[in-house]
Amino acid sequence: MLAFFKKYPNAGAGQNGRDQALETLDGNMKWISSYKNKVGEWITKKCPKDICPWSVYRLNEKVIPINYHLTLQPNITHDTFQGDVIIEVDVKQESLSHFIVHADSRLEITESKVMDSQDKVIDIDPAFRYEPLGK
Numbered sequence: 001m002l003a004f005f006k007k008y009p010n011a012g013a014g015q016n017g018r019d020q021a022l023e024t025l026d027g028n029m030k031w032i033s034s035y036k037n038k039v040g041e042w043i044t045k046k047c048p049k050d051i052c053p054w055s056v057y058r059l060n061e062k063v064i065p066i067n068y069h070l071t072l073q074p075n076i077t078h079d080t081f082q083g084d085v086i087i088e089v090d091v092k093q094e095s096l097s098h099f100i101v102h103a104d105s106r107l108e109i110t111e112s113k114v115m116d117s118q119d120k121v122i123d124i125d126p127a128f129r130y131e132p133l134g135k
Contacts, residue, residue: 001025053098060100062093105129 005011005018043052059065067088074081087101103109112127 053100059089060096060098062091062096063099064090064092066090099124 001022005022011018053060065087067086069086069088070083071085072081072083099114101112109127112124114122114124116122
């Protein structure tokens with residue numbers, strides 16, 4: 001931030017605004033330094049499953065797997081593979097706030113989508129990785 005303000009001395013709302021931004025940033029960095037481990041421990045070990053549903057290593061009990069369709073294309077020369085998985089599920093609830101599928105952290109997932117029984121794509125939030133369960 002200091003380098004940015006040095007390069008662009010007129011950025012922001014004047015010197016007071018820049019000083020305030022630097023002070024806020026410094027305070028945030030100190031807070032992160034002090035509480036990063038405590039927050040990480042809470043998220044990985046103590047966060048209730050209704051707040052941190054990704055920390056539960058099981059499907060939502062209202063989502064029942066019916067079929068798994070898996071296609072793999074191995075590349076023996078490079079010890080890699082490409083593939084697709086389609087998971088057909090029966091949802092035993094009118095609506096869900098989340099649907100979590102776990103995958104090994106070494107997998108490179110290029111696309112995730114959810115479709116209804118008529119193959120209509122349902123808008124979802126972007127996928128994200130929760131590393132403590134992927135190791």
